[in-house]
Amino acid sequence: MAMMDRRRALGALAACAFGPVAARVSAQPGGERFPSRPVTLWVPWPAGGATDLTLRLLAELAGRQLGQKVLIENRAGAGGTLAMPVLQQAAPDGYTIAQMPQPVFRLPHLQKVLWDPIRDTTPILQVSGVTFGIVVPAASPLRSLEDLFTWARARPGELTVATNGAGTTPHMVMDELFERRGLSYLHIPYKGTAEQMLAVSSGQVMVGVNSNGFAPFVDSARLRLLVTFGEHRTRRWPQVPTLKELGQGIVATSPYGLAGPRGMAPAVVKVLHDAFHVAMQDPAHLAELARYDQELAYLGSEDYGHAMRESFAAERRAVERLGLARPATGG
Template sequence: MTSLSRRRVVGSLAALAFGPAAAHVMAQPPTSFPTRPVTLWVPWPAGGATDLTMRVLAELASRQLGQKVLIENRAGAGGTLVMPVLQQAAPDGYTIAQLPQPVFRAPHVQKLLWDPIRDTTPILQLTGVTFGIVVTAGSPFKSLDDLFAFAKAHPGELTVATNGAGTTPHVVMDELFDKRGLSYTHVPYKGTAEQMIAVSAGQVMVGVNSNGFAPFVDGGKLRLLVTFGEHRTRRWPQVPTLKELGHGIVAMSPYGLAAPRGTPSAVIKVLHDAFKAALLDPAHIAELAKYDQEPAYLGSEDYGRVMKDTFAAERRVVERLGLAKAAQ
């Protein structure tokens, strides 16, 4: 009997041994991923800067995957509401989410049922954001020191809007004011667009958020007082950073994509490759540039290490600022 004949006999016997179902499975080629649309959860409202850039990213990734990437928005709780989605989703690659910085901070602030390291599988890091403090164009506040002076003269009267309790803007403002023994009234919003409209209309005195303020600043509706990056931005080179003003704070909040815990590595690779190509596509880079963002790509393994480092660093920040609540 030839080797080919022996292989045929062995294959037939194996199929018979495991029954008709096994024979059918053995006769089928491996199923490729994806075979249906992928849902990408974004933890911010539709229409904000991050949402808009993620929609461009999703459209470009759809072309790579051969299946639609559908955006679902789940705003609130400072950007952390995607974590329960990932925790409960099947680890099959069809449910993924953007992971913003607050998901690494929130578990240190309050007791939660989810863990951003335990319950996720990293796909890739995408980019970071430009944070800044803005006031309406007609505001008497021309600098950060003006805010401190007002807060000192009028304790608790300064109203400051952020995109939620425990977010990076909120934590940075708390640190700046606590160091000086000053207070302000925190006004949380679910999204950047809603918040910037409120600041522009004078409903709140100060806004702190990511680069979704860019169109309002460029359009002359808002004045940018300071940014949080390592260096001044190319877009607003006249605006100083917190670091150069001597406050010792740099905050860029890099973010990426993750899948549920246990998602197969082969599926993660397909998602990684598609979203990396989308990230670096000129159309996406141009969309990021509208908000003074640039790609900050990291692969799955490197992003996983950064996630763990960020989780540990956020614990130290929470402990230093005394933000932790009772565990019960």
Template sequence: MALIQRRRLLAWLASCSAGSAAALPVASLAQDGRFPQRTITLWVPWPAGGATDLTMRLLAELASHKLGQRVVVENRSGAGGTLVMPVLQQAAPDGYTIAQLPQPVLRAPHVQKVLWDPIRDTTPILQLTGVTFGIVVPAASELRSVEDLFAWARSRPGELTLATNGVGTTPHVVMDDLFGRRSLTYTHVPYKGTAEQMLAVSAGQVMVGVNSNGFAPYVDSGKLRLLATFGGQRTQRWPQVPTLKELGHGIVASSPYGLVGPRGLPAEVVQVLHDAFRSALNDPAHVAELAKYDQTVDYLGPDDYGRSMREAYAAEKRTVERLGLARGGSGG
């Protein structure tokens, strides 16, 4: 009997060795304190060198110290920040592939047909922060207010060139709303990243840029003029700049974002990742990095973040339907 038990034990050990520790259930690895055992890849859907990319790289570095394994950032830009979804769909739910989830991911399925669902195909880990959106023009531009944009578009239909970070992104949706209410048109120029867009605007290649916090260095250096921001109140960094809300447009947009994993990520693995990234999120070095782009910590845990994602997904559907952006959008 003892011989049979010994043979069974040896066979079990051999099967574990052949498959390595990766063959063990992910939940067991987490429970035994052995997750992670190798490098974690964090996908960022924006080009390298932009504001979000830089803050995410610091966050990944700080989280690495807590996890005891490297967190490597990979960029997959384009399609308005939605290209992380196919990556997550194809990834194993083992915690080694995670991604930043920007607001356009919650909007895109209502605008065009996609093969993924942002709620069904993700596991929320935590919400991190939101962004400050704004409208900028070259420093030498004659356009000095949001009303000036409307006046130009009214006098020269379709001639106003306006850049955003992609079709269906928050800047694009907001500008479509503003111009559509007034039956005005503009020429939309989408860019893959903030840095590329800001260079184009500051060089006068396009007349107006609408994007997130990456415009900060250009505004602070005097290369660009900030006409308005999209937050609920004026920013501490540019207190002289009005918000769209106070200008009477009734729009507040901050596009909060966070980290998610693939569908089916075990709760134990979520907890390990959550704890490490929450610690990194609140690290003074990361808080200071966010402040460079007028961002603050806007933390939500897995359950609350999941609830917020579902609410935002439903709200985006209503917005898309109201603006008539479904299946390709309107003329903006």
């Protein structure tokens, strides 16, 4: 009998250690166990792009931990900031969460918005960052970053450059590179990576700047990758230099994470954090990130909140440095 009790106890401990997170959560105030229904994850990018695909897999894996589905809702446009109004208006019950891309920390410094990425959110965890780069059609005579500057200098305002939206990291980086040299280009914003890369690879646009949803186009030799924006060269394209090593003094990886509405209960935040933390380390998710030359950049809830505040302040400084800050309004 004692042996049977011992086995039951060991079995219960094993279930706690390895079972779904939902099996270990305490009930919410009012007695309802969280989650008792599906959670919605808002992705502020079009379906089918690199970020959308990696988050869809992450959501599926996290749902297994939660014991409830995590449903993806796409809300593309406005440079990746359209999930912020959703969070601002949602109940802080844990059933509405969203990806927090870098533009949400930048846009309030560029134009008036009704939301605040710090005030109106509850940090859950940081997941990863992205590899950005500059690409041109495979047949383009532009073979280096310096070639872009030379061409733009000879034909002011004629170089066409596509990004994933006004105010996004690719747009800001290109503005800074060209502003330093007193050069101009014609900016063409796109909502989705796939649409943008098709336009560049077909020659409709001369240059594309985006996250590494361009990978299939580069690997199939439809696009040529001129430079990447990370701290170091990528493992996938080790022959391609970084902006930093070319002496540009720019490193941009746009770390992103997940957050919920302001005022979420700590116990609910912990349930979501734990589920996504387990999910993000799943080999399937790691392999999906690797397809786009991404790696984990995990931060827990408290550290991610600190990083969010730092990003908000850094983006304000960057916008002011480029002379793009919106005018202050009087009370």
